[in-house]
Amino acid sequence: MSRALRLFGRFAVIATLFAAVAWFSDHPAYRQIPEGSAVMMLTFVHGADRRGECRRLSPEEIQKLPPNMRRVQDCPRVRRPIYVELDVNGRNVYRASLPPTGIAGDGPSRVYQRFVLPARTYDLAVRMRDTARSEGFDHERRDTIDLAADQLLVVDYRSESGEFIFR
Amino acid sequence: MISAIRNALRVGFALIEEPFDRLFGPALNPLAQLGALGFFFFWIVAVSGIYLFIFFDTGIERAYQSVEYLTREQWFHAGVMRSFHRYASDLMVVMVVVHLLREFAYDHYRGVRWYSWFTGLPIIWLLYASGITGYWLVWDKLAQYVAIVSSELLDWLPFFGEPIARNFISTGTLTSRFFSLMVFMHVAVPLFLLFIMWVHILRISRPKVNPPRTLALLSLIALLAVSIWKPAISQGPAVLAKVPAQVGVDWFYLPLYPLASIWSNGAVWALLAAFSLMIGLMPWLPPLRRAKPAEIDLAHCNGCARCVEDCPYEAIRMVGRTDGTPFPTQAQVNPSLCVSCGICVGACPSSTPFRRTQDLRTGIDLPEFSLKEIRERVVEVASRLTGPSRVLVLACEHGAAAGRLEGTVVMPCVAMAPPSLIDFALSRDLADGVAIVGCAESACYNRLGIKWTEQRFSGERDPYLRARVPRERIATIWASALAVKKAETEIAAFAARLTTLSPKRLRSPLPASVWSRPAKACEAAELREEL
Numbered sequence: 049m050s051r052a053l054r055l056f057g058r059f060a061v062i063a064t065l066f067a068a069v070a071w072f073s074d075h076p077a078y079r080q081i082p083e084g085s086a087v088m089m090l091t092f093v094h095g096a097d098r099r100g101e102c103r104r105l106s107p108e109e110i111q112k113l114p115p116n117m118r119r120v121q122d123c124p125r126v127r128r129p130i131y132v133e134l135d136v137n138g139r140n141v142y143r144a145s146l147p148p149t150g151i152a153g154d155g156p157s158r159v160y161q162r163f164v165l166p167a168r169t170y171d172l173a174v175r176m177r178d179t180a181r182s183e184g185f186d187h188e189r190r191d192t193i194d195l196a197a198d199q200l201l202v203v204d205y206r207s208e209s210g211e212f213i214f215r
Numbered sequence: 216m217i218s219a220i221r222n223a224l225r226v227g228f229a230l231i232e233e234p235f236d237r238l239f240g241p242a243l244n245p246l247a248q249l250g251a252l253g254f255f256f257f258w259i260v261a262v263s264g265i266y267l268f269i270f271f272d273t274g275i276e277r278a279y280q281s282v283e284y285l286t287r288e289q290w291f292h293a294g295v296m297r298s299f300h301r302y303a304s305d306l307m308v309v310m311v312v313v314h315l316l317r318e319f320a321y322d323h324y325r326g327v328r329w330y331s332w333f334t335g336l337p338i339i340w341l342l343y344a345s346g347i348t349g350y351w352l353v354w355d356k357l358a359q360y361v362a363i364v365s366s367e368l369l370d371w372l373p374f375f376g377e378p379i380a381r382n383f384i385s386t387g388t389l390t391s392r393f394f395s396l397m398v399f400m401h402v403a404v405p406l407f408l409l410f411i412m413w414v415h416i417l418r419i420s421r422p423k424v425n426p427p428r429t430l431a432l433l434s435l436i437a438l439l440a441v442s443i444w445k446p447a448i449s450q451g452p453a454v455l456a457k458v459p460a461q462v463g464v465d466w467f468y469l470p471l472y473p474l475a476s477i478w479s480n481g482a483v484w485a486l487l488a489a490f491s492l493m494i495g496l497m498p499w500l501p502p503l504r505r506a507k508p509a510e511i512d513l514a515h516c517n518g519c520a521r522c523v524e525d526c527p528y529e530a531i532r533m534v535g536r537t538d539g540t541p542f543p544t545q546a547q548v549n550p551s552l553c554v555s556c557g558i559c560v561g562a563c564p565s566s567t568p569f570r571r572t573q574d575l576r577t578g579i580d581l582p583e584f585s586l587k588e589i590r591e592r593v594v595e596v597a598s599r600l601t602g603p604s605r606v607l608v609l610a611c612e613h614g615a616a617a618g619r620l621e622g623t624v625v626m627p628c629v630a631m632a633p634p635s636l637i638d639f640a641l642s643r644d645l646a647d648g649v650a651i652v653g654c655a656e657s658a659c660y661n662r663l664g665i666k667w668t669e670q671r672f673s674g675e676r677d678p679y680l681r682a683r684v685p686r687e688r689i690a691t692i693w694a695s696a697l698a699v700k701k702a703e704t705e706i707a708a709f710a711a712r713l714t715t716l717s718p719k720r721l722r723s724p725l726p727a728s729v730w731s732r733p734a735k736a737c738e739a740a741e742l743r744e745e746l
Contacts, residue, residue: 055433057238062245063437069305070298070445074463078473080360087458089384093377149376160370160378198460202385215385 081164086195088163088172090134090142092205095156096178100124125154128180132159134203135173167197174203174212187212217500224320229697232657241656241693243430249314250416251423255431256310257409259303259438263296264405271352273394278354279452286448298442301465304346306438308467311335311342319497321613321658326505327418327528327552329498334415336494341408346468348401352394357462359383359453364472371480386455418552420529421663506627507582508553511546513537515565516578518544521677522559525630527663528552531559531579546579556661557581557631561671564678566633568593584626586633592624593636597645604713606706607646609636613660615694615702616652629653630664634671634680641688641719648688648713650706655695665693687716 081087102123110118127148134142142161149155170193175185187205189212195201204213228246235244245252270293272281285293315335318324324332350361366379382388416422425431450463464472475483508530523531523546530552533544546559560566565578568590575587597607600622608623609632610616617625626632629651637649651668659665669691670676680689690709694702 054238058243059433059437061235061238062433063440066302066306066434066437066441067444069309069467070302070441070447073301073305073447073465073467074357074450077461078464079461080473080476081458081460083460085460091378091381091384093381155376158376158378160367160380198458200384200456200458204385 081198084167084197085164086167086197086199086201088136088165088195088201088203090132090161090163090174090203091159092203093156093158094130094176094178094205094207096128096130096148097180098124099126099128125152127154127157128178130157130159131177131185133173133175133185134161135171136163136165137171138173165195167195167199169194172203172214176205176212189214217497221320221322224316226697228317228320228658229655229695232655232695233698236655236657239430243427244657245426245430246313246317247657248423248426248430249310249317251426252430252434253307253310253314254412254424255426255434256303256307257405257412259299259435260307261405261409263300263303264401266296267293267300268398271398273398274391275354275389275394277391278352278394279449282353282355282449286446290446294446295439295442298445298447299438300349301447302438302441304349305465305467307342308346311339315339315494317658321660323660325498325503327530327554330418331415332498333495334411336491337411338408338415339494340491341404341411343468345401345405345408346465348397348404350465350468351397352401353449354394354453355449355451356453356459357450357464359455360459360462360464361469361472362453363459364475368475368480368483371484384455389455418529419662420527506555506584508550508555509548509557509559509579510582511548511579512576513540513545515563515576516542516545517564518542518546519564520544520546521562521564522546522579525558525562525663525667525676527556527558527661528554530554548579554661555581555583556628556664557584557626558628558661558664558667560586561628561630561633562667562678563633566678567635568633568639569635581627581631589624589626589632589636590639593640594645596622596624597640600646602710604648604710605646606648606650606710606713607640608650608652608706611653611660611664613696614652614654615692615696615698616650616706617696618699619652622646628661628664630661630667630671632668634678634684637689638681638684641684644719647719648690648709650690650692650709652692652694652702652706654693655698656693658695685716685719688713688719 102121105120105122110120113119129148130146132142132144132146133140141163144159146157146159147153148157171190172193173188173190175188177185179186187210191214193201193214202215204215205211206213232244232246235246239245241247267285270281270285270289272278282297286297287294318332347361347365351358351365362383363380366383369375370378370380382393416424426434453459471483471486474486518533518536520533523533530549531546532549534547536542536545538545559579560577560581563578565576566586568575568586575590577586580586593607597605600607606622608616608619609629610619610623610625611629612625612627614629616623632651640646640649653665653668654660656665667676671678672680672689672691674680690705692702692705694705
């Protein structure tokens with residue numbers, strides 16, 4: 049084999065391998081949701097009430113505390129879990145009691161749930177309980193939503209205004 | 216189980232390497248340059264990355280626009296550089312994966328080689344972190360997909376208070392500062408990767424970090440051709456209100472991302488943890504093999520440092536003399552680095568089988584397979600050779616002749632045989648020809664055994680093969696353990712060639728009666744006695 053031919057052969061092999069690598073760098077395409085569907089995300093971060101009420105310490109109890117840590121009230125840090133429900137067209141698709149985060153259980157509860165739905169109109173209802181009550185809900189929102197194909201609908205909760213938002 | 220996988224892979228590599236060897240030659244065979252090519256592609260990624268950074272703008276809108284500008288408007292330089300950046304990154308993954316599989320197939324990961332194997336693991340992690348942060352910067356649909364899946368994976372770990380993924384599902388939460396952070400990550404992680412790549416080769420003597428020029432040039436031209444043929448492009452701007460439903464995934468960097476939605480984030484982490492654990496533990500899994508390391512005999516060491524020069528594992532160093540002899544230095548073996556390949560024995564000027572001492576000793580030797588034993592084996596094996604052309608085979612235990620019985624002396628590496636051993640075999644008329652049969656040329660088990668052997672024979676490297684040794688009576692055959700037929704054919708051809716040669720003139724200085732052929736029956740016994 050002549051030197052030039054051999055060199056061309058080497059180039060052809062390398063170029064073919066590189067072309068294969070280039071092709072696999074974006075092929076075959078991956079479809080993460082079926083065609084004609086959309087995604088609904090239920091996600092928020094919210095801290096529920098503390099488990100217990102603040103208690104006024106007696107003078108004896110205050111006296112027992114180290115001088116640099118003396119305080120008038122004892123407030124438990126642990127938060128209550130949040131209870132959430134989500135209905136789509138009247139059918140419950142999600143319900144969970146979300147524990148507080150953090151080692152001491154004093155962080156906010158969080159939820160991040162993904163639902164893949166066919167693109168069409170839906171009646172959505174989302175409810176949340178974040179207080180000591182054992183029945184009923186503290187926050188609720190119902191709405192009719194038009195879900196377009198490939199749309200990402202986020203069901204969020206704004207702690208500042210205390211309301212659910214659909215966006 | 217592991218052995219079965221390793222053997223299957225070894226067969227696979229041998230099948231692929233043979234045609235590559237034929238086309239490229241052993242010196243240019245890309246499969247023998249995987250580590251060097253990995254470094255080469257790293258530098259291409261680094262240079263093209265610096266070039267692209269000139270055009271890149273760190274803003275939510277501007278990031279995508281700036282990448283589009285360099286791809287479309289400045290395609291002839293910046294666009295090509297982008298393709299270089301993308302494809303060289305992908306090729307680096309290919310090099311790393313094939314390199315890992317090849318080292319596993321050829322059993323290059325156990326014993327003292329654990330260090331390079333183990334430090335390869337963080338290289339894989341950092342390589343993937345570098346690539347994934349790079350995809351994030353383009354801020355197209357693929358970047359959006361990568362951002363969401365990556366942050367969902369991170370959110371699964373119990374480290375973050377608030378889900379990071381929430382930042383990528385609606386507008387208004389993401390700021391330009393995020394892109395500044397990602398640029399920092401995309402620079403810092405590859406820098407750390409380079410540091411670990413340096414750590415990875417620390418214990419290797421003469422590591423190959425640059426491919427041969429021809430191979431590098433061919434790769435550059437091929438990369439340019441592919442970049443023009445199929446330029447790397449974006450996949451449309453990221454729109455947080457929409458799902459990046461269909462994306463062209465880079466299957467080299469993101470093969471696990473679709474798995475995260477098919478399985479779960481926890482399952483992907485479990486897979487990664489299991490893979491890392493397995494790779495990390497593999498050097499210590501049974502069966503463990505550990506031959507005794509080489510030992511120095513100071514009475515025969517003159518501190519010439521040839522063993523230090525030739526050791527492929529940097530297991531020997533020179534230290535101050537301790538025995539009071541007038542030499543300034545002596546060799547010292549680091550047992551934790553020595554693989555007992557015996558290359559140092561072949562390099563030692565004291566390793567000469569012609570020595571007439573009762574107990575053949577050399578400056579550095581393997582306790583479990585000494586030079587004295589090799590000489591005895593050569594004499595014993597040669598005594599059984601018959602026929603018009605007696606071929607003595609000196610074989611590497613990892614090469615094609617390792618399982619050969621007749622007329623063969625097997626050793627850890629052919630470079631363990633000092634050139635004077637060939638001189639000895641021919642001048643003592645123990646054989647008519649000597650065939651050195653090692654591993655495949657592009658896959659020397661001990662990396663430098665073939666190179667040192669050839670350089671010693673050609674007089675380029677100490678210790679030389681003496682000029683008086685007839686070269687036509689020596690054959691060097693490089694063939695993998697699977698190429699037994701090829702090796703046998705070449706040995707047979709060599710034997711046939713020997714019959715056409717004129718009689719040897721090289722003769723031992725010892726009495727002919729002891730070494731000549733007619734007295735062969737008693738010769739070996741007498742020689743053994745002599746030795």
